[in-house]
Amino acid sequence: xxxxxxxxxxxxxxxxxxxxxxxxxxxxxxxxxxxxxxxxxxxxxxxxxxxxxxxxxxxxxxxxxxxxxxxxxxxxxxxxxxxxxxxxxxxxxxxxxxxxxxxxxxxxxxxxxxxxxxxxxxxxxxxxxxxxxxxxxxxxxxxxxxxxxxxxxxxxxxxxxxxxxxxxxxxxxxxxxxxxxxxxxxxxxxxxxxxxxxxxxxxxxxxxxxxxxxxxxxxxxxxxxxxxxxxxxxxxxxxxxxxxxxxxxxxxxxxxxxxxxxxxxxxxxxxxxxxxxxxxxxxxxxxxxxxxxxxxxxxxxxxxxxxxxxxxxxxxxxxxxxxxxxxxxxxxxxxxxxxxxxxxxxxxxxxxxxxxxxxxxxxxxxxxxxxxxxxxxxxxxxxxxxxxxxxxxxxxxxxxxxxxxxxxxxxxxxxxxxxxxxxxxxxxxxxxxxxxxxxxxxxxxxxxxxxxxxxxxxxx
Amino acid sequence: xxxxxxxxxxxxxxxxxxxxxxxxxxxxxxxxxxxxxxxxxxxxxxxxxxxxxxxxxxxxxxxxxxxxxxxxxxxxxxxxxxxxxxxxxxxxxxxxxxxxxxxxxxxxxxxxxxxxxxxxxxxxxxxxxxxxxxxxxxxxxxxxxxxxxxxxxxxxxxxxxxxxxxxxxxxxxxxxxxxxxxxxxxxxxxxxxxxxxxxxxxxxxxxxxxxxxxxxxxxxxxxxxxxxxxxxxxxxxxxxxxxxxxxxxxxxxxxxxxxxxxxxxxxxxxxxxxxxxxxxxxxxxxxxxxxxxxxxxxxxxxxxxxxxxxxxxxxxxxxxxxxxxxxxxxxxxxxxxxxxxxxxxxxxxxxxxxxxxxxxxxxxxxxxxxxxxxxxxxxxxxxxxxxxxxxxxxxxxxxxxxxxxxxxxxxxxxxxxxxxxxxxxxxxxxxxxxxxxxxxxxxxxxxxxxxxxxxxxxxxxxxxxxx
Numbered sequence: 001x002x003x004x005x006x007x008x009x010x011x012x013x014x015x016x017x018x019x020x021x022x023x024x025x026x027x028x029x030x031x032x033x034x035x036x037x038x039x040x041x042x043x044x045x046x047x048x049x050x051x052x053x054x055x056x057x058x059x060x061x062x063x064x065x066x067x068x069x070x071x072x073x074x075x076x077x078x079x080x081x082x083x084x085x086x087x088x089x090x091x092x093x094x095x096x097x098x099x100x101x102x103x104x105x106x107x108x109x110x111x112x113x114x115x116x117x118x119x120x121x122x123x124x125x126x127x128x129x130x131x132x133x134x135x136x137x138x139x140x141x142x143x144x145x146x147x148x149x150x151x152x153x154x155x156x157x158x159x160x161x162x163x164x165x166x167x168x169x170x171x172x173x174x175x176x177x178x179x180x181x182x183x184x185x186x187x188x189x190x191x192x193x194x195x196x197x198x199x200x201x202x203x204x205x206x207x208x209x210x211x212x213x214x215x216x217x218x219x220x221x222x223x224x225x226x227x228x229x230x231x232x233x234x235x236x237x238x239x240x241x242x243x244x245x246x247x248x249x250x251x252x253x254x255x256x257x258x259x260x261x262x263x264x265x266x267x268x269x270x271x272x273x274x275x276x277x278x279x280x281x282x283x284x285x286x287x288x289x290x291x292x293x294x295x296x297x298x299x300x301x302x303x304x305x306x307x308x309x310x311x312x313x314x315x316x317x318x319x320x321x322x323x324x325x326x327x328x329x330x331x332x333x334x335x336x337x338x339x340x341x342x343x344x345x346x347x348x349x350x351x352x353x354x355x356x357x358x359x360x361x362x363x364x365x366x367x368x369x370x371x372x373x374x375x376x377x378x379x380x381x382x383x384x385x386x387x388x389x390x391x392x393x394x395x396x397x398x399x400x401x402x403x404x405x406x407x408x409x410x411x412x413x414x415x416x417x418x419x420x421x422x423x424x425x426x427x428x429x430x431x432x433x434x435x436x437x438x439x440x441x442x443x444x445x446x447x448x449x450x451x452x453x454x455x456x457x458x459x460x
Numbered sequence: 461x462x463x464x465x466x467x468x469x470x471x472x473x474x475x476x477x478x479x480x481x482x483x484x485x486x487x488x489x490x491x492x493x494x495x496x497x498x499x500x501x502x503x504x505x506x507x508x509x510x511x512x513x514x515x516x517x518x519x520x521x522x523x524x525x526x527x528x529x530x531x532x533x534x535x536x537x538x539x540x541x542x543x544x545x546x547x548x549x550x551x552x553x554x555x556x557x558x559x560x561x562x563x564x565x566x567x568x569x570x571x572x573x574x575x576x577x578x579x580x581x582x583x584x585x586x587x588x589x590x591x592x593x594x595x596x597x598x599x600x601x602x603x604x605x606x607x608x609x610x611x612x613x614x615x616x617x618x619x620x621x622x623x624x625x626x627x628x629x630x631x632x633x634x635x636x637x638x639x640x641x642x643x644x645x646x647x648x649x650x651x652x653x654x655x656x657x658x659x660x661x662x663x664x665x666x667x668x669x670x671x672x673x674x675x676x677x678x679x680x681x682x683x684x685x686x687x688x689x690x691x692x693x694x695x696x697x698x699x700x701x702x703x704x705x706x707x708x709x710x711x712x713x714x715x716x717x718x719x720x721x722x723x724x725x726x727x728x729x730x731x732x733x734x735x736x737x738x739x740x741x742x743x744x745x746x747x748x749x750x751x752x753x754x755x756x757x758x759x760x761x762x763x764x765x766x767x768x769x770x771x772x773x774x775x776x777x778x779x780x781x782x783x784x785x786x787x788x789x790x791x792x793x794x795x796x797x798x799x800x801x802x803x804x805x806x807x808x809x810x811x812x813x814x815x816x817x818x819x820x821x822x823x824x825x826x827x828x829x830x831x832x833x834x835x836x837x838x839x840x841x842x843x844x845x846x847x848x849x850x851x852x853x854x855x856x857x858x859x860x861x862x863x864x865x866x867x868x869x870x871x872x873x874x875x876x877x878x879x880x881x882x883x884x885x886x887x888x889x890x891x892x893x894x895x896x897x898x899x900x901x902x903x904x905x906x907x908x909x910x911x912x913x914x915x916x917x918x919x920x921x922x923x924x925x926x927x
Contacts, residue, residue, distance in 0.1 A: 096680070096792035126790065271921070299921060318627055318927040319592045319820055320917070327922035330631070351788055351822075358828060361888030368882060369891055369905055372926040419828045419888045420835020439789070439799045446805055447840065449773050456770075 022051035022430030025409055026067040027078055028059045033416070035080040035385035035400040039378045046078045048407040051430035056401035072411075079381070079416055081136025081158075081408035081428065082356055083388040083399040084347035085312055086173075086265065086292060089140045090120035090127050090156060090164060104145040112198070112257075113232055113249040114142050114151025117168035122161065126352075128437035131158040133354035134416065134423040136408040137166075137389065137398045138347070144175035144267070148183050148191050149198070152253060153265070155392050157408075159428040169230065170393060171263040171290070172254065177273045178324045192276070194245075199284050201246050202254035206231070209238035211255050231255045260286030263393075265312070267292045270324035271299040278307045290391055292346060295325035298332045298373075301339035310342040310391050314349035315359035330366055333383065334373030344388035356384040361417035380417060406430075504727055505718060514615060516666035518655055520898030525549040527563035528880060531571025536578035536854035536869035540847040546576050548876040551899040556870045569894075575885050577850050578870050579635025579656075579877030579897065581857035582628070582823050583736070583783050584763050584816035588639050588654075588662070589614050591622030592820060593916075602642035603649065607686045607693060608706050610674070611720035612649035614641045618662040621914045624820040627927055629656050630903050630911050631824035633879035633892040636667055638861050640675045640763075643738040644685045646693070646703050648675035650724055651736060653861055657897050658912045671862040673760070674728050676703075678739035678748060679794050696744070700751065707755035734760035734862050736783075740794035742770035749778045761814060761860040766798035772809030781812035781860040785822070786832040803830075803852065804837025807844050814856045826853045831886035846886055875899075 025048040032044030034056050045062035047055040055063050056078075072078075093100035102119055120140060121127075130138070141153030150173035156164040175183060176191050184191035205211075211231045232252040240248065256262035264287055266277050274294060281287055291297065291311045297304060304311060313333050320326045336343050345360060347353035360383055366374030375383065382399075389399025398406050407430030410416070410423045426433040445459050507513045526548045533544030535556055547555035547566060555561050589601040600617035603609045618639055628634040634656050641648035651673035654665040679696065687694025693702050710725030727733035735752070739745050739762045752759050761781035762768060766789065768775060768782035775782060782802075789798030803813045815830045817823035827850075834849045851869075858868025867875045876899035883890035895903040904910035913924050 094790060094793050094796055296921070316821065316824075318631070318824075319623055320920070322593050322595070326917075326920045327925070329922055329925050329927050331926060352790075355787070358832070358888060362825075362828075365889045365891055366926075368889070369926060371908060417888060419831040419886070420833075420838075422835070422839060438797075442797055442799050443801050443840070446769050446799075446801075449770075449809065 022407060023427075023432060024049050024067050025070060025407065025427065025430070026065070027070045027072050027076075027411075028062055030072045030076045030078045032056055032401065033077065033079040033378070033381050034402060035382055036402065037378045037382040037386065039376070040077070044078070046401060046409065048409055048427070048430050051407045053401050053403055053405045053407055053409075055403065073413065075414055077412040077414065077416055078401070079134075079410050079412065080385050080399050080401045080405070081410050081426065082134050082384050083137045083392065083394070084130070084135045084353040084356060084384075085139035085344060085388040085392055086153070086346060086348045087138045087140050087353050088143070088348075089130060089138050089158070089353065090122065090124045091116060091140060091142065093125065103143050105142065106145040108146045109247065111144070111147035111250055112149035112151065112172060113247070113253040115154075115169055115230075116141050116152065117154040117165045120154060120156055120164045122159075122164035125438045127158050127164065128160070129439055130352075130354050131160070131426060131433055132423070132435040132437055132440065134410040134412070134426060135353055135356070136410065136426065136428045137392070137394065138353065139170065139388075139392050141171070141173055144173060144180065144183055146183075148175050148180045148194055149173065149250070149254075150175060152262075155394065157428055158433075159431060160434050167393065169256075169262065171265050172257045173265045173267065173292070175267040176277065177268045177270060177293075178322050180267065188273070196283070198246055198250070198254055199258045201244055201251045202258045205238065205240065205248070205251040206255035206259065208240070209234055209236045209252070211252065213256070213259055213261050258284060258286065260288045263288040263290050265290045265292050269293045269295045269322070271296040271327065273324065274300050275303060278303055278309060281307065293349070294336075295328040295332060297341070298329065298335035299327055301336045301341055304336065305340035310344070310387075311336060312344045312346045312388070312391060315345040316362055317349060330362065331373040333363055334366060334375055337375060337379060338373060342387060342390070343383060344391055345383045357417050357421055358419050360384050361419065364417060377417065504723060504732065505715075514613070514663060514666075516668040517661065517663045518657065518659070518666055518668055520551045521657070521900035521902070523548065523551065523876070523896065523899035523901060525566045526896070526899070527561075527566035527568045528571045528576050528878070529559065529563060529568055531574045531576045531880065532884075533576045533870065534847045534850040534885070535871065536851055537871065538845070538848050538851055540845070544576065546870055546878065548878065548896060548899045551876055553870050553872055553874050553876050553878070555872055569880070571880060573883070574893065575881040575883065575890070576870070577633070577879050577881065577885055578854040578868055579879055579895065580633045580826050580853050581861070581868060582634055582637040582817050582826060583761065583814050583857040583860055584818045585628075585637045585639055585823055586642065586818070587624040587628065587637065587820060587823070588618030588620065588622045589641070591619045592624055602644040604642075604644035604685055607645050607682055607691075607702055608647040608721070609641075609645050609649050610647045610706075610722075610724040612641060613652065614639045614650060614675075615652035615662050615666065617641075618652065618654070618665075620659055620662055620665060621916050623914045623917055624823070625656055625658065626912045626914060627820070628823045629895055630905075630927065631891065632826055633881070633885075633895050634823060634826070635877040635879070635895065635897045636858075636863065636867060637823070638673055638736070640673065640736060643675070643677035643681045646677060646682045646699055647706065648677060650733065651675055653863060655897055657900075657902060658914070667863060669863070669866060672724075672727065672733045673736045673861065674724060674733045676735060676737040678737065678744045679741060680792055681738070700747065704751060704755065707751075707757075711755070728757045729755070731758065734860070736761055736763055736860075738763045740764055740766050740792075742767035746771060746774055749774065749780065760862070761812075763816060764795075764818065766795050766802065768811070769799065769802045769805035770797075772806045772811045775806065776809050776811040779812075781814050781856060782806055783814040783816040783857075783860065784833075785818070786815060786829040786836075800833070800836035801840060803833035804840065804842045804844060807837065807848070808842055812856055812860070813852045814860055815852045816857075827885045827890075828888055831888075834886065846884075849886060
C-alpha cells in the first residue's frame with residue numbers, strides 16, 4: 001500500500017513537470033473568503049475560467065454554466081492565494097550556509113543597484129514549501145548590508161514553472177533606524193545624510209543622463225511593454241561631479257525612486273523615525289513611500305494615515321527588541337487599521353512566511369482581549385492577501401477573488417487562519433500546482449520506520 | 461525503564477499518581493540515575509555557611525480559595541474533563557473532577573465556554589540571559605571562550621527585569637521555564653528552572669526543589685565557534701573527543717579540592733543534574749546516547765531535535781524526550797530536514813514529545829505551536845487527542861525538567877499553576893484569560909493592573925499596555 005502511494009506520488013511529480021495548462025474551476029457550497037476585507041461567505045461559490053476568476057460570491061449568484069463542479073468536502077474553504085511581503089524566497093537554500101545564501105552582500109561594491117530578479121531560483125525548496133502552504137505570490141528582495149540601500153526587489157509567483165519573476169525591480173529598499181544607522185557608519189544622522197545625498201545624486205544623474213521614465217507599476221497590470229526600463233543600463237556618458245558618493249550604477253538605480261516611479265520601502269521602527277520618513281516628502285515630493293516594520297506605528301497612526309503611506313508591519317512584535325521599539329505591541333496593526341492606515345502583515349517578521357495565516361489569526365484573537373486592538377477576520381485575511389497585493393502593485397490581480405483577478409485559488413480543509421491550516425489544492429493563474437517538496441518526501445519516507453526488507457534509502 | 465523515584469526514595473504524597481500518569485503517557489521518564497555511573501559517593505558541596513549556594517528564595521503570593529467550574533479541563537496528564545471543576549487552595553490543586561465536586565468555601569469562577577490547563581512550561585528559553593532590549597551589554601547567554609564550560613551557571617546571567625517574562629505570562633500562560641546557556645559550547649553550563657513570577661532577584665524566581673539541568677550541544681555550533689579560532693573541536697569527531705575526555709576526567713574527580721566544572725559533571729554522573737542536549741541530526745543523537753552509556757549518564761531531552769522523527773524508536777528505547785519546534789527548518793545545514801510531522805511521528809512511536817520555544821516570541825504561543833504539530837499528524841491520519849497535545853507543553857516538559865512531581869498537571873497536591881483560557885487553547889483565536897502560579901492570580905486579562913511591568917518599561921512609551 002505504502003509503495004503504491006509512493007509510486008502514485010512519483011507519477012504525480014513527473015506529470016507536474018510537463019507544461020501545465022490553466023484549468024477551469026467551479027465550486028459551490030464552500031466557504032469563500034475573497035480577501036477584500038469582507039467576512040467569509042458561508043455558502044459560497046467560485047468560478048475560474050481560462051486562468052481568471054469569473055465569479056466569487058454567494059452560491060445563489062453563481063453564473064449558470066456547463067462547467068463540471070469540482071467536489072468539495074464539507075468544511076472546505078476557498079480563498080485567494082496568500083501574498084507574502086517582504087521575503088527572501090528564492091534567494092537562499094540554507095541560512096547558515098553562506099555559499100547558498102544570496103540575501104546579504106556586505107562586501108559588495110553596490111547597494112541600490114542590486115537586483116533580485118536575475119537570481120531568484122524558481123526551484124528553491126522554500127518556494128516549493130511555501131507554495132504548499134498556500135502562498136502564491138511574494139515580494140522578494142536582498143537585505144541592506146553594504147549600505148543603507150538593500151537593492152531592488154522582485155515580485156514573484158510561486159508556480160512550479162521556470163518563470164518566477166512577474167515584475168523585476170518592483171521596489172527599492174532602504175534601512176533607517178538602528179540598523180540603517182549602523183550601516184551608514186554609526187548614526188541616524190549619517191543614514192539620513194546618506195539617503196538625501198543619494199536621492200540628490202540620483203535626481204541629477206537622471207536628468208543629466210536623460211533617463212526616460214516609465215512607472216514601474218502601471219495602473220493596470222499586464223505583461224510586456226510595461227516592464228520598467230532598467231536605468232542602470234542606459235548607455236550614456238553623462239558627466240558627474242567630482243564629489244559624488246554613489247557609483248554610477250547605484251545612482252542610476254535610484255533614479256526611478258526619486259522620481260516616484262519605483263516605490264521605496266523604508267525599514268523603520270521608532271515613532272520619531274517614522275515621522276522623519278513621512279517628512280521626506282517635503283524635500284522629495286515624488287517619493288512613493290512604504291513603511292516596513294513600523295513597530296511603533298500606532299503612536300503616529302494618524303500621521304501615517306494622513307500621508308497615505310501604506311505599512312508592511314511586523315505582526316506580533318511586542319518586545320522592546322531595541323530602543324527603537326519600546327512601544328511595540330501586538331495591537332500595533334489593529335490600532336493603525338483603526339486610524340485608517342493600509343496595513344499588510346510583514347512576512348519577514350516571523351520564522352517563515354508560511355506563518356502569515358497564523359499571525360493573521362492572532363490579530364483576530366486580540367479583538368477579544370480588553371484594551372487590545374485586533375482585526376476582524378476579514379481585515380486580518382486581507383492583511384495577508386489583497387493588501388500586500390496592492391502594495392506589491394498587484395491590485396485587483398492577486399490576493400483577491402474577484403472577476404478578472406488571476407486564478408490564484410487555494411482550497412483548504414478548514415479555516416485558513418486557524419493554526420495548522422494547510423491547503424489541499426493550490427492553483428496559480430488557474431494552473432494546479434504540485435505540493436511535493438523535500439519536506440513532503442521526507443514525510444512520506446518516514447511514515448513508518450520499517451526497514452525489514454531494505455534500508456530507508458530505498459524507500460522513495 | 462521505570463522511573464526509580466516511582467518506587468521508593470523521598471516522594472511527595474501525590475507522586476504515585478503522577479507516576480501512574482507518566483506511564484500512561486509516552487514514556488518520558490527522565491530522572492532516573494545513570495545506568496552505570498558511580499554510586500552516590502559524592503554530594504554537591506555547600507558553602508561556608510552550610511547552605512546550598514544561590515538557593516531559591518521564592519515564596520508563593522497569597523491567593524484565594526478558587527473553584528473553576530464549568531470549563532473544559534485538560535489536566536496535562538492526557539485526560540479531558542468536560543464541564544469540569546478545578547479547586548485551588550493554599551497554593552495547591554486540591555481537587556480535579558466533574559461538576560459534582562463540592563465548591564463550598566471557594567470563590568466560584570464560572571468557566572463556561574472556557575478551558576483550563578496546567579500552567580504552560582517552556583523547557584527551552586533564554587529569557588533573562590539573552591533579554592530584551594537585545595543589546596550587546598545584555599548578551600549573557602554563551603560563555604563562548606572555551607568549548608567546555610560546565611562551571612558556568614545560567615542563573616548568574618539572568619536579568620529578572622527582562623520584559624520577555626511578562627509577555628510569556630500574559631500571552632503564553634507560561635508559569636515555569638528552564639533558562640539554558642546557549643549552544644556555542646559542547647558543555648554550556650548549568651541551566652536554571654524559574655517560576656514565572658517577577659522578582660527583584662533571580663533567587664526570588666528560582667523554582668524551589670527543581671533539579672539543575674546541564675546544557676550540552678552537538679554538531680555545527682561548537683565546531684564552528686572553536687574551529688574558526690583554530691582550536692579543537694573543529695569537526696564533529698573533535699566534538700566527541702573533547703566530550704569524552706571531559707567525562708573521563710570528571711569520573712576521576714574525587715571532590716577533595718573544589719572544582720566548579722567537575723562538581724557539575726559529577727552531579728550529572730550521579731543523576732542529580734539532568735542533561736539537555738542541543739542536537740539536530742538523528743545520527744548524532746544516536747551517537748550521543750551511546751556516549752552517555754559509555755560514560756554513565758543519561759540524556760533527559762534532546763533540544764531542537766528536528767530529525768528526531770527518523771529515530772523515534774531509538775529515542776523511545778533510550779527513554780529520551782525530544783524538545784522540538786513545530787515548524788522551524790532550513791536556517792542551518794543540520795536543520796535542513798525539519799518537517800512538520802516531527803512531533804506526530806515521535807508520538808506514533810511512543811516517544812516523548814515536548815514542544816519548546818527557544819524564542820522570546822514563540823514562548824508566547826507554545827499552545828499554537830503544539831496545535832500546528834498536532835494538525836500535521838492529523839493530515840496523515842495520526843490522530844493525537846487535544847488532551848495529549850496539551851501534555852507536550854505541560855507534563856512532558858515538567859518530566860524532562862524533573863519537576864513533574866510538583867507541577868505540569870492538574871492533580872491534587874501539585875502546585876496550583878493553572879491557566880484559564882478564553883477558548884480552546886489549541887485554537888489561534890484563544891488567549892489566556894487568567895493565570896495562577898501557586899494559587900496566586902498573577903495575570904488577569906480583565907484587570908488592567910493584574911499584569912507585571914518590568915522596571916525597564918516604567919516611564920517608557922507603552923508602559924502597561926496589553927502588549
